Amino acid sequence: MYGILIALGVLILFTIIAYNRFIMLRNMADKAFSTIDVMAKKRYDLIPNLVAAVQKYMEHERGTLTDITAMRARAMQGNLSPDERVQLENQITRSLGNIQVAVENYPELKASENFRQLQASLNEVEEQLSASRRAYNAAVIDYNNAVQMFPSNVFALVFQFKSRALLETPENERQNVDVKKLFNN
Amino acid sequence: MKSLQEFESFYNQTLFREMEVLDARRKRVMSRLMSIIGFTATGMVLSILSAVYFVDPARDLHFVLIFAGPVVLLLLGLLFWGIWARDKNFVADFKKELIERIIHFISPDLSYQPANFIGVDSFERSRLFMTNIDRYNGDDYVFGKIDKTQFWFSEVKAEYKTTNSKGQTQWHTIFKGLFFVADFNKHFEGSTVVLPNRLGRGALARVLQKVNLSRREKLVKLEDPEFNKYFVVYGDDQIESRYVLSPSLMQRLTDFRKKHGSPLHISFVSSFLFLAIGYTKDLFEPSYFKSLTHFETVKPYFEDISLAVGIVEDLNLNTRIWTKQ
Numbered sequence: 001m002y003g004i005l006i007a008l009g010v011l012i013l014f015t016i017i018a019y020n021r022f023i024m025l026r027n028m029a030d031k032a033f034s035t036i037d038v039m040a041k042k043r044y045d046l047i048p049n050l051v052a053a054v055q056k057y058m059e060h061e062r063g064t065l066t067d068i069t070a071m072r073a074r075a076m077q078g079n080l081s082p083d084e085r086v087q088l089e090n091q092i093t094r095s096l097g098n099i100q101v102a103v104e105n106y107p108e109l110k111a112s113e114n115f116r117q118l119q120a121s122l123n124e125v126e127e128q129l130s131a132s133r134r135a136y137n138a139a140v141i142d143y144n145n146a147v148q149m150f151p152s153n154v155f156a157l158v159f160q161f162k163s164r165a166l167l168e169t170p171e172n173e174r175q176n177v178d179v180k181k182l183f184n185n
Numbered sequence: 186m187k188s189l190q191e192f193e194s195f196y197n198q199t200l201f202r203e204m205e206v207l208d209a210r211r212k213r214v215m216s217r218l219m220s221i222i223g224f225t226a227t228g229m230v231l232s233i234l235s236a237v238y239f240v241d242p243a244r245d246l247h248f249v250l251i252f253a254g255p256v257v258l259l260l261l262g263l264l265f266w267g268i269w270a271r272d273k274n275f276v277a278d279f280k281k282e283l284i285e286r287i288i289h290f291i292s293p294d295l296s297y298q299p300a301n302f303i304g305v306d307s308f309e310r311s312r313l314f315m316t317n318i319d320r321y322n323g324d325d326y327v328f329g330k331i332d333k334t335q336f337w338f339s340e341v342k343a344e345y346k347t348t349n350s351k352g353q354t355q356w357h358t359i360f361k362g363l364f365f366v367a368d369f370n371k372h373f374e375g376s377t378v379v380l381p382n383r384l385g386r387g388a389l390a391r392v393l394q395k396v397n398l399s400r401r402e403k404l405v406k407l408e409d410p411e412f413n414k415y416f417v418v419y420g421d422d423q424i425e426s427r428y429v430l431s432p433s434l435m436q437r438l439t440d441f442r443k444k445h446g447s448p449l450h451i452s453f454v455s456s457f458l459f460l461a462i463g464y465t466k467d468l469f470e471p472s473y474f475k476s477l478t479h480f481e482t483v484k485p486y487f488e489d490i491s492l493a494v495g496i497v498e499d500l501n502l503n504t505r506i507w508t509k510q
Contacts, residue, residue: 028423035424124508127371131428138406138423 018155025143029164032136036167039129040075040089046122047072047092053118054099057109061102068095086167093129096122133167140164186495187291192487195290196480203282208477210272215473217270225262229255279471280325287487288327291494295329302326302339303364311366311459312376313450315399316359320344323364325469331494332503333510336367338493340468360450362464365493369429369458370502372509375421376455377429378402379438381448382417386410409435415442416449429453434500441499445492456509460496 051065058065074080075088100119103110110116144163147156156162187195196204236250280299288297302323309318321343328337343359378400384390394417395404402419405426412435420426430438430453442449450461468489475482497503 032424120506120508120510123506127431127507128424128428130431132424134408134427135424138408138427142406 015155018152019159021152022143022146022156022159022161025139025146026161029136029139029143032132032139035132036129036136039125039132043092043096043122043125043129044072044076046118046125047096050096050099050118050122053112053115054103054106054109057106058099058102061099064095064099064102068092068099071095093126096126137166140166186491186498189484189487192287192290192484193480196483200283200286200483201478203286204477204483207275207279207282210275210278211471211473211477214270214272214275218266218473221262221265221270225258228258232258276471280469283471283477283483284325284469284486284490287490291487291490292329292331294331295327295494298326298328300324300326302341303337303366305343307366307459308341308343308364310454310457311364311452311461312378312400312402312454313380313452313459313461314343314359316345318343318359319346320356327490327493331497333505334367334370334497334502336365336497336502338363338365340364340464360461360463363462363468363489363493365458365460365462365496367458367460367497367502369453369456370505370509371429371507372456373425373429373453374455375425376402377405377418377420377426377453379416379418379430379449379451379453381450382413382415383448384417386413405430407435408432409439412436412439415439416451437500441496444499458500458502462492 047068051069055062055065071088071092075085075092080088100122103115103119143161146152147161147163232250232254236247236254240247240250277299280297284299285297288295303326305318305321308314308321321341323339323341326337326339328335330336340362341364342361344356345359347355347357349355382390382394384393391406397404397419400419402421403423405418405420405423407413407418407427407430409432416438418426418430438449438451445462447463450463452459469486471477472482477483
């Protein structure tokens, strides 16, 4: 009789520990994800400033500037699926990178203190964004390991914890930016 | 940064003549030391031999010659060393004429204070070594600015003591070597500590690394496998640690670790970088047994200083594209 009670007690204890571990891992991933969100919003705040600072000089790149303003508006509306959101963020990263490269053609703009400060803020946000993306992926790997590995996967099945997808590195971080192509179409 | 070839020609053209003067002093000290040792040793041997062969053991003179004689000779030898043979200013002049010259050759913007060292509060602030320090000292303080980065380093030695059941005190080294501090190129609040990975990368190693009771920082798992082979990282904040340790900095730290070849302790605390490189030898000290007119004797001093000053470039600290200027 006592044997059964002890076995049951141990089982309940294990279940509680496993459940709490899933919650902890999921919360860590969520926390990392919310930082990505915070950084993305900081970046949205910088875009109008950037556009305002460069449009006086960048006559030829007017199209790109309109595009990035439109992308920002779409991202801020907030009714996007996570996948669409990730894609849009990657596009914004790409456009911002391209604008910063195009600035090389405008020495006057490049030298202005206002622009330099803006550029530093943008680099800062990008670096933070990349850090939170990496932190999110690390947290998701821990979480996914718990979901997929034995014996914790048994509890994951019982409590319906599902694997999450990793964030991929945006295209432009892997390949060099082709500025000409961007500004010619 | 100056190359070894550039330093060799600087040595041949400028330093060599001054080193000849310094080396003559070294040789004089050595020859005086040798004659003191020679006279004292011969005197002691003669004293003992004469006691054994010529004096009756029952007489008082026997005792004087066999025990008191050698002791008096030894004391005389030490006295002569102290007032006649020793060159009191040799170490100071060596530092002024060689070490300081090398430092200014590497960069004229650097300053050197031979007797000064990085304070214990800076050392503790680095959060690299969590053992309580009972004795701390150092020397050879170098500071300055290269391009946009302010930095300072010195040799330090930190120890703690234990007392055994017999009441004897023993001193143990926590760290001995070069301690380097620089203004980091990114702004951050918390601390990220990068320690040598002594456990490898297995599953068991991960579990042991995770349980680190001595510090408040938590294990940070990074994605660069080669970096993880050499280092294990603890941080206050998972995201901030990754902000500090960007993929390119991880690569640079790995390269620096390979270049230096021995364990490194690195930390990032409230916008400062701390780096501790352990050495068994005393840094920037002369040796009486090596000739300063040989380039091979002078070369290690240049290499040690270059390694320290080179950290700024090796870790790319002059790239200031973020909000911190």
